[in-house]
Amino acid sequence: xxxxxxxxxxxxxxxxxxxxxxxxxxxxxxxxxxxxxxxxxxxxxxxxxxxxxxxxxxxxxxxxxxxxxxxxxxxxxxxxxxxxxxxxxxxxxxxxxxxxxxxxxxxxxxxxxxxxxxxxxxxxxxxxxxxxxxxxxxxxxxxxxxxxxxxxxxxxxxxxxx
Ligand SMILES: CC(C)(COP(=O)(O)OP(=O)(O)OC[C@H]1O[C@@H](n2cnc3c(N)ncnc32)[C@H](O)[C@@H]1OP(=O)(O)O)[C@@H](O)C(=O)NCCC(=O)NCCS
Numbered sequence: 001x002x003x004x005x006x007x008x009x010x011x012x013x014x015x016x017x018x019x020x021x022x023x024x025x026x027x028x029x030x031x032x033x034x035x036x037x038x039x040x041x042x043x044x045x046x047x048x049x050x051x052x053x054x055x056x057x058x059x060x061x062x063x064x065x066x067x068x069x070x071x072x073x074x075x076x077x078x079x080x081x082x083x084x085x086x087x088x089x090x091x092x093x094x095x096x097x098x099x100x101x102x103x104x105x106x107x108x109x110x111x112x113x114x115x116x117x118x119x120x121x122x123x124x125x126x127x128x129x130x131x132x133x134x135x136x137x138x139x140x141x142x143x144x145x146x147x148x149x150x151x152x153x154x155x156x157x158x159x160x161x162x
Pocket of ligand 1 (some may be wrong): 033085088089093094097099126127128132133135
């Protein structure tokens with residue numbers, strides 16, 4: 001059997017997330033985020049339970065969840081779709097998996113809603129994530145001071161959708 005780490009992009013399946021994915025989400029959060037930035041069980045549960053408010057996709061290899069993305073329509077501006085979270089297990093990063101998740105979520109939100117732009121907040125010191133979004137055409141719109149907690153600022157990044 002091929003070792004999981006040798007599997008390539010074609011072996012990654014992107015599918016709608018299901019409640020059974022929650023344990024893997026918790027594990028991926030643990031591996032990807034400092035405790036202060038980690039989503040708790042209750043929030044992850046909401047992302048899965050509150051479909052279609054939240055649209056969530058999982059990336060799987062051999063039926064094991066190795067990444068996910070979630071987003072929702074901006075209730076204050078229904079032309080805007082907000083990415084709530086994205087994470088890929090460290091050993092599978094830089095293999096285009098987050099790109100596939102992002103493309104799937106944006107395509108689905110375009111089919112579901114009449115959106116003209118996509119936005120997200122990212123920790124201002126999370127350079128890999130900023131680079132990831134920049135590589136997909138997102139631009140920094142502004143910094144929001146103390147967004148996460150004291151002295152942990154967010155960048156609001158956005159992109160127009162065709
Ligand atoms: C950000 C994250 C989701 C990217 O996932 P990924 O699957 O590695 O991303 P991709 O392989 O699709 O990357 C696509 C492009 O984004 C850019 N990029 C991604 N990770 C990068 C990094 N660590 N450093 C610099 N550029 C990066 C590159 O341009 C990359 O293309 P390349 O590999 O051909 O150079 C991943 O690093 C992660 O899970 N981080 C921890 C969780 C997190 O911070 N989430 C964001 C919360 S807002």
